[in-house]
Amino acid sequence: MFDIHYHLLFGLDDGPKTIEDSLKLAEASIAEGVTHIVCTPHANERFPFQPERNREKLALLNEQLGGRVTLGLGCDFHLSHENIEELKSNRTKYTINGTKYLLAELSDFGVPHSLSKTLDHLTRMGIVPIITHPERNPTLVADPSRIAEWIGFGCLIQITAGSLLGRFGKRAESMSHHLLRHGWVHFVASDAHSIDGRPPSMAPAHDVLKRRYGRETADRLSLHNPRAAFLGEALPDAASNSHGGKSRKAGLLDWVLRR
Numbered sequence: 001m002f003d004i005h006y007h008l009l010f011g012l013d014d015g016p017k018t019i020e021d022s023l024k025l026a027e028a029s030i031a032e033g034v035t036h037i038v039c040t041p042h043a044n045e046r047f048p049f050q051p052e053r054n055r056e057k058l059a060l061l062n063e064q065l066g067g068r069v070t071l072g073l074g075c076d077f078h079l080s081h082e083n084i085e086e087l088k089s090n091r092t093k094y095t096i097n098g099t100k101y102l103l104a105e106l107s108d109f110g111v112p113h114s115l116s117k118t119l120d121h122l123t124r125m126g127i128v129p130i131i132t133h134p135e136r137n138p139t140l141v142a143d144p145s146r147i148a149e150w151i152g153f154g155c156l157i158q159i160t161a162g163s164l165l166g167r168f169g170k171r172a173e174s175m176s177h178h179l180l181r182h183g184w185v186h187f188v189a190s191d192a193h194s195i196d197g198r199p200p201s202m203a204p205a206h207d208v209l210k211r212r213y214g215r216e217t218a219d220r221l222s223l224h225n226p227r228a229a230f231l232g233e234a235l236p237d238a239a240s241n242s243h244g245g246k247s248r249k250a251g252l253l254d255w256v257l258r259r
C-alpha cells in the first residue's frame with residue numbers, strides 16, 4: 001500500500017516528537033504492508049513549512065530504515081491566503097514529491113464560499129488538489145454538495161483510514177461510507193500522527209473496504225491511485241474513479257433522504 005498523508009517526520013509539527021517515535025510509526029506501517037509513505041508536515045500559522053529541514057529529517061529516517069519503506073515528501077497544505085500566495089510563486093514547494101498533486105486541508109471552522117473559486121484557480125494552474133478528510137469536517141458533513149462541486153472541476157478526495165474504523169466518531173464513519181457509495185473517494189490515507197493516539201491503520205481500513213466494496217475498490221484507494229499520486233502519474237482507470245455510476249444529483253438526493 002501507498003500512504004500519501006502521514007505526519008512521520010519528527011520534531012516539526014503535532015506528529016512524532018523524536019526520531020524513535022517516527023521509527024515506531026514507520027515500523028507499524030511496514031508491518032501492515034505499506035511500502036511507500038509521503039511525509040506531509042503541516043503548513044499553517046502554528047507550524048511553518050521548511051523544505052530544507054524536512055529533507056534533513058527525511059534523510060535521517062532513511063538512514064535508520066535502510067530502504068525497507070520508500071519515503072517521499074509532501075505537505076499537509078492548509079488552504080490559507082498566505083499559503084496559496086506562496087504556492088502561486090513556488091508551485092512544487094508543497095506538492096507530493098514535486099508533482100502536480102497537492103494535499104489540501106480545510107479549516108475546521110467552516111468552508112468559505114470563495115473556496116470553490118480558489119480550488120478552481122489551483123486546478124487551472126495545473127495543480128490537482130486532494131481534499132483531505134472531508135468526512136471529518138462538520139460543514140461538509142452537513143452539506144456534501146460542495147464536495148461534488150469540487151470533484152466536478154478536478155479535485156480529488158482523500159478520507160482517513162481511522163474514519164473507517166470509527167475513530168473519528170459515527171458521523172465521520174457514516175459520511176465516509178456515503179462518499180464511498182457514490183464513488184467520491186480517490187484515496188484512503190492514514191494521516192498518522194502517533195503510535196498511541198493516531199496510529200496508521202491502513203491494513204484494517206483496507207479490510208473494511210474489501211469487505212464492503214470489494215478487493216478492487218480497496219486496492220484502488222490504498223494502492224493504485226496513491227501510487228499514481230506518489231509518482232505524479234494520471235490516476236489509472238478513470239472510469240472507476242468517476243461517480244460510481246450514479247449522478248451527482250442522485251447521490252445528493254440520497255444523502256438528503258437518508259438524514
Ligand SMILES: [Fe+2]
Pocket residue numbers: 005006007076191
Ligand atoms: Fe494531516
